[in-house]
Amino acid sequence: MKLGRLNHIGVATPSIAESIRYYREVMGATKFHEPFDLEAQGVKVCFVDTPDAAGELGKGTQIELIEPLGEDSPIAKFLEKNPAGAQHHVCYEVEDIEDARKWFEEMGKRILGPTRIGAHGTPIFFLHPKDMMGQLTEIMETPKGDAHWSN
Ligand SMILES: CC[C@@H](C(=O)O)C(=O)SCCNC(=O)CCNC(=O)[C@H](O)C(C)(C)COP(=O)(O)OP(=O)(O)OC[C@H]1O[C@@H](n2cnc3c(N)ncnc32)[C@H](O)[C@@H]1OP(=O)(O)O
């Protein structure tokens, strides 16, 4: 498996609205995508763009703001421990999700649940933070084509 781009950093927040204010007023972010519910993953999501090496917005690493949708959300417990919000996961792209899954399985890394469709519409899976140097790690298949982020 070959490591791809750092697609996004997931940040758990009790309030996407408050986090948007923070990224705009404190961090100087200018591009915020429309928030949407991802019921299947138990979270409300809002992507914030950071520029790529050429200074262009739309293809750089994103901040993924995630707010829980209800008590059963996978981030509910995390927010109980971090009520003000905190960095939650890192997401790396790979060319082929099934190859990547095999790669980690063969190393005995714990994969959390099935491969499913993530917020960018491509397959994703998660790896347990205790097997990944303390970081909850999301692996995402690179979107095909030369697309800018639509969300
Ligand atoms: C928006 C969609 C999608 C995308 O396309 O981008 C997303 O990103 S969705 C994001 C939310 N989804 C997930 O997080 C799914 C995967 N997560 C899980 O399966 C669980 O949350 C978990 C990681 C297995 C944690 O289990 P849980 O039962 O909730 O918590 P525990 O408190 O028992 O945790 C066990 C252990 O791990 C430590 N931990 C938990 N979360 C993290 C974290 N984000 N980063 C680092 N470490 C974490 C936790 O502190 C416990 O450690 P000990 O206390 O030392 O036992």
Ligand SMILES: [Co+2]
């Ligand atoms: Co994510």
